[in-house]
Amino acid sequence: MGKIIAVANQKGGVGKTTTSVNLACGLARYGRKVLLMDIDPQFNATTGIGHMIDGNSISMYEVLVGDATLESVIVKNLRNGVDLAPSSIDVAAADLILLEQKNENQNVLKNELKKVKDNYDFIIIDCPPSLGLINRNGLTAADTVLVPIQAEHYAMHGVAQLLRTIKKVKETLNPHLTIEGVLVTMFDSRTRLAHDVLAEVMATFKNKVYSAVIPRNIKISESSIEGKSIFEHDPTGDGARKYDEFVREVLKENGY
Ligand SMILES: Nc1ncnc2c1ncn2[C@@H]1O[C@H](COP(=O)(O)OP(=O)(O)OP(=O)(O)O)[C@@H](O)[C@H]1O
Ligand SMILES: [Mg+2]
Numbered sequence: 001m002g003k004i005i006a007v008a009n010q011k012g013g014v015g016k017t018t019t020s021v022n023l024a025c026g027l028a029r030y031g032r033k034v035l036l037m038d039i040d041p042q043f044n045a046t047t048g049i050g051h052m053i054d055g056n057s058i059s060m061y062e063v064l065v066g067d068a069t070l071e072s073v074i075v076k077n078l079r080n081g082v083d084l085a086p087s088s089i090d091v092a093a094a095d096l097i098l099l100e101q102k103n104e105n106q107n108v109l110k111n112e113l114k115k116v117k118d119n120y121d122f123i124i125i126d127c128p129p130s131l132g133l134i135n136r137n138g139l140t141a142a143d144t145v146l147v148p149i150q151a152e153h154y155a156m157h158g159v160a161q162l163l164r165t166i167k168k169v170k171e172t173l174n175p176h177l178t179i180e181g182v183l184v185t186m187f188d189s190r191t192r193l194a195h196d197v198l199a200e201v202m203a204t205f206k207n208k209v210y211s212a213v214i215p216r217n218i219k220i221s222e223s224s225i226e227g228k229s230i231f232e233h234d235p236t237g238d239g240a241r242k243y244d245e246f247v248r249e250v251l252k253e254n255g256y
Helices: 016-027 042-047 060-064 092-100 108-119 132-143 159-172 194-207 218-226 237-254
Strands: 002-009 036-037 075-079 083-087 122-126 145-151 178-183
Touching: 002 132, 016 036, 016 042, 016 075, 016 083, 016 122, 016 178, 016 237, 036 042, 036 237, 042 218, 060 092, 060 108, 092 132, 108 122, 108 132, 122 218, 132 159, 145 159, 178 194, 178 218, 178 237, 218 237
Parallel strands: 002 122, 002 145, 036 083, 036 122, 145 178
Antiparallel strands: 075 083
C-alpha cells in the first residue's frame, strides 16, 4: 500500500520542489514504485522532472475540480520508476472553485488517491507555498508531512504556523497525519548562520530531523532547470550524495 508523503512548508523557496523531485527519483533508484504529484500552480516539479506541458494537456486542475480522474492525468514512467501527476497554471484557479463547492472540498485528492495508491510504494505530493484549500487537500490525503527548512534567515518563521495547520488538519480532517521528518536544505557550512539555524531546527524537532543535511550547491539548482534529478545531472557530486543519504533514511524509516 502506497505511503503518501506531502512535502510542505508555506514559506516559499525552501526546497520543497527540489526535495520532492529528488526524493521521488531517489526512491525509484532503490526499486520503489513512485508517483510524484504536483499540486502547485507554479508547476516546478512538473518541469523539474522533465515534463513539458502544453495548453491542451490535462493536469491536476481537472482532478481537483472533479472533471477528470487522477488515473487519467498520470504520465506513466516519466523517469525510470516514477510516474507524474502534472500540474499546470490552471491549478491556480482550483482553490477558488474548491471554495465554491464547499461540500467535501477537502477530500477530492484523498478520494482520488484511494483508487491508485496500491499501484505505488510511495506517493510524493509537492505542495504550493500557501495554506489554501489545495494545500489542505494535500494534507488531508497524506499519511505524513515532510518539512524542508532552508538554513537561512527567518528559517523558522512560518514553521509555527505550519505546525498549527498540521494540528488543525489532524483534529478535524486527518487524525492519522504525522510528521515524516524535517530536512535542512541549502546549508552553507561556511556561515555561522547556517549552523545556528541547524541547531535551532534540531532543538525544535529533535529526532525528527534527518541526519543528512542538503548543502547549498549550484549543481542542485542547475538540475531543476535541466529537468533532471541531481542523480542524473551530477551523480558523483555532494548534492547527489546528500540527497541519497536522505533517501536511504526515508527508506529505512519506512521499513525498506
Ligand atoms: N540545495 C540547494 N542548493 C542550491 N540551490 C537550491 C537548492 N535547493 C533548491 N535550490 C534552488 O532554490 C530555488 C527554490 O527551490 P525550490 O523550488 O525547490 O523551493 P520551493 O520550496 O519548492 O519553492 P516554492 O515555495 O516557490 O514552491 C530553486 O531555484 C532551486 O533550484
Ligand atoms: Mg515548489
